[in-house]
Amino acid sequence: MATWDELTEGTEREPLEIGPLTRTDFVRYQGASGDFNPIHHDEDFAKGAGFPSVFSVGMLQAGILGTYATDWLGAANIRNFNVQFREQVWPGDHLVCTGTVARKYDDAGEHKVDIDLLVTRVESGGAAIKGSATFVVA
Amino acid sequence: MVDKSVIGQRSEPYEMVVERGKIREFARATMSRNPDYFDDPFAVSPPTFLMTSAFWATGSNPAASLDIDLARLLHGGQEFTFFGPPPRAGTKLTATGVVKDIYEKEGKRGGSMTFIEMATEFSDETGKVVAESKNVLIITGKSPTEDK
Numbered sequence: 525m526a527t528w529d530e531l532t533e534g535t536e537r538e539p540l541e542i543g544p545l546t547r548t549d550f551v552r553y554q555g556a557s558g559d560f561n562p563i564h565h566d567e568d569f570a571k572g573a574g575f576p577s578v579f580s581v582g583m584l585q586a587g588i589l590g591t592y593a594t595d596w597l598g599a600a601n602i603r604n605f606n607v608q609f610r611e612q613v614w615p616g617d618h619l620v621c622t623g624t625v626a627r628k629y630d631d632a633g634e635h636k637v638d639i640d641l642l643v644t645r646v647e648s649g650g651a652a653i654k655g656s657a658t659f660v661v662a
Numbered sequence: 663m664v665d666k667s668v669i670g671q672r673s674e675p676y677e678m679v680v681e682r683g684k685i686r687e688f689a690r691a692t693m694s695r696n697p698d699y700f701d702d703p704f705a706v707s708p709p710t711f712l713m714t715s716a717f718w719a720t721g722s723n724p725a726a727s728l729d730i731d732l733a734r735l736l737h738g739g740q741e742f743t744f745f746g747p748p749p750r751a752g753t754k755l756t757a758t759g760v761v762k763d764i765y766e767k768e769g770k771r772g773g774s775m776t777f778i779e780m781a782t783e784f785s786d787e788t789g790k791v792v793a794e795s796k797n798v799l800i801i802t803g804k805s806p807t808e809d810k
Binding site: 542552553555556557558559561562563569572573574582583584586587588590591593594595598599600601602603604605606607608609657 | 684687688689690691692693694696698699705706708709710713714716717732733734735736737738739740741742743744745747748
């Protein structure tokens with residue numbers, strides 16, 4: 525876990541590549557989260573809505589980004605996690621998570637960092653998620 | 663058109679127990695191997711774990727009364743704020759949802775879009791608010807791919 529002295533504004537974490545994502549990954553997340561929108565697992569439903577196939581739950585890649593961020597700065601230390609969804613993620617996609625320290629500061633006696641987070645689709649080079657987080661750091 | 667009279671309506675408070683097995687299941691589904699989630703009997707919950715409040719929310723949630731076509735529903739964004747470490751296994755939370763705003767925008771694709779902003783507040787056994795979740799749902803005027 526990164527410490528206060530190791531972090532400066534602009535510090536980047538080693539990228540994490542995952543994939544290829546499978547329909548099983550989508551379904552496992554849907555079961556865990558309780559979001560059973562059929563557009564993420566029912567091929568006929570997805571095609572009926574005009575999509576080429578099922579696609580991932582946005583909160584799956586958001587959750588993977590949360591995993592990446594908390595591995596870096598600590599599960600108990602997170603205080604804010606914010607994501608905006610961009611490109612959809614499809615079966616077979618590879619994703620890369622990246623994170624950069626945007627701000628390092630003291631807040632009411634606590635050391636804190638704000639980090640910028642990104643999930644990029646290897647297949648398109650485009651952003652699947654733009655995110656940010658705040659952690660307390662010892 | 664979504665019924666805007668639900669703006670400001672709060673759900674009946676509902677209970678959500680943070681369970682250790684559920685934390686493990688959720689951590690696995692989000693591709694974590696972090697022992698802080700898997701091995702600690704009082705594990706903190708992962709950053710997006712409060713999504714599992716779906717298992718606890720009751721039908722009284724005002725958003726549930728909105729008849730939303732799932733084929734036109736997009737998730738725009740999601741935010742979690744923790745006023746201390748994320749809730750730990752064994753914590754009994756009380757959650758209250760509120761519809762913050764509903765508005766329309768003209769989209770470049772998909773015609774007119776409806777935005778629904780919702781928030782859920784989570785308090786612990788002492789009544790202290792320990793976390794808040796906010797989300798933005800987007801309902802496209804037509805299926806997202808129809809104009810391609």
